[in-house]
Amino acid sequence: MPTKAAVRKTVIQRLTALSPADKVNQTQQLISALVSHPWWQAATTIGMTMSTSIELDTRPLIAQALAAGKTVTVPRTLPKRQMAFVALGPGVTFEPSTFGVDEPIGGQEITAEDHDLIIVPGLGFADDGNRLGFGAGYYDRYLAHYAGHTISLALAVQRFHQVVWPLTPFDIKIEEIISMQEDHHG
Ligand SMILES: Nc1nc2c(c(=O)[nH]1)N(C=O)[C@@H](CNc1ccc(C(=O)N[C@@H](CCC(=O)O)C(=O)O)cc1)CN2
Numbered sequence: 416m417p418t419k420a421a422v423r424k425t426v427i428q429r430l431t432a433l434s435p436a437d438k439v440n441q442t443q444q445l446i447s448a449l450v451s452h453p454w455w456q457a458a459t460t461i462g463m464t465m466s467t468s469i470e471l472d473t474r475p476l477i478a479q480a481l482a483a484g485k486t487v488t489v490p491r492t493l494p495k496r497q498m499a500f501v502a503l504g505p506g507v508t509f510e511p512s513t514f515g516v517d518e519p520i521g522g523q524e525i526t527a528e529d530h531d532l533i534i535v536p537g538l539g540f541a542d543d544g545n546r547l548g549f550g551a552g553y554y555d556r557y558l559a560h561y562a563g564h565t566i567s568l569a570l571a572v573q574r575f576h577q578v579v580w581p582l583t584p585f586d587i588k589i590e591e592i593i594s595m596q597e598d599h600h601g
């Protein structure tokens with residue numbers, strides 16, 4: 416079995432090699448599946464992320480949620496690999512972190528229990544719900560104390576039918592992964 420680091424590298428290479436048009440096309444399909452999901456429709460407060468360029472672009476998703484009147488939160492990283500989610504709105508500004516993510520400055524922190532749904536980022540997603548993140552353990556720590564719904568969106572190159580990386584007791588499965596078929600061609 417390859418190491419987590421090796422699988423991360425493979426997925427990053429595949430994401431980098433995706434054509435922008437193919438990525439946009441897949442992203443639109445995944446977003447349309449997500450916004451018709453009952454957990455999305457019922458959710459008042461949704462945790463998302465400010466995507467980096469290799470990730471699925473979350474901007475259209477954030478825009479749709481705000482247009483539907485939902486509260487959207489995004490993470491701010493804290494010492495000891497903790498995160499706080501901050502509601503988007505007037506008064507929130509952004510500053511890029513060392514990881515390359517725009518992180519909110521100011522704004523109101525929303526607790527884990529006040530979220531109905533968290534859209535969890537990552538590099539690889541297995542059909543059984545297992546997730547390979549960027550390797551810092553932020554979400555595994557956060558989700559350990561979160562009881563609401565979780566969904567991840569997997570582009571074709573991020574989808575795995577089985578877990579091919581080593582699991583640890585800290586790994587928390589995502590409740591539902593919305594995935595593209597790997598035979599997708601843009
Ligand atoms: N768009 C997006 N935002 C996100 C995540 C994500 O996966 N995607 N995260 C998902 O977790 C959190 C940030 N994840 C991070 C993952 C790795 C490193 C990291 O390796 N940073 C330094 C090392 C710092 C250290 O060792 O303390 C580095 O870049 O070398 C930082 C943040 C929160 N925000």
Ligand SMILES: Nc1ncnc2c1ncn2[C@@H]1O[C@H](COP(=O)(O)OP(=O)(O)OP(=O)(O)O)[C@@H](O)[C@H]1O
Nearest residue numbers: 419547548549550551552553554555556559583585
């Ligand atoms: N709940 C936790 N408590 C303590 N340590 C943890 C916890 N979750 C993960 N870790 C540790 O954090 C490190 C990174 O974990 P892992 O490689 O699973 O991250 P990841 O899931 O890929 O990243 P992320 O969750 O940030 O997207 C590992 O050393 C792991 O043991």
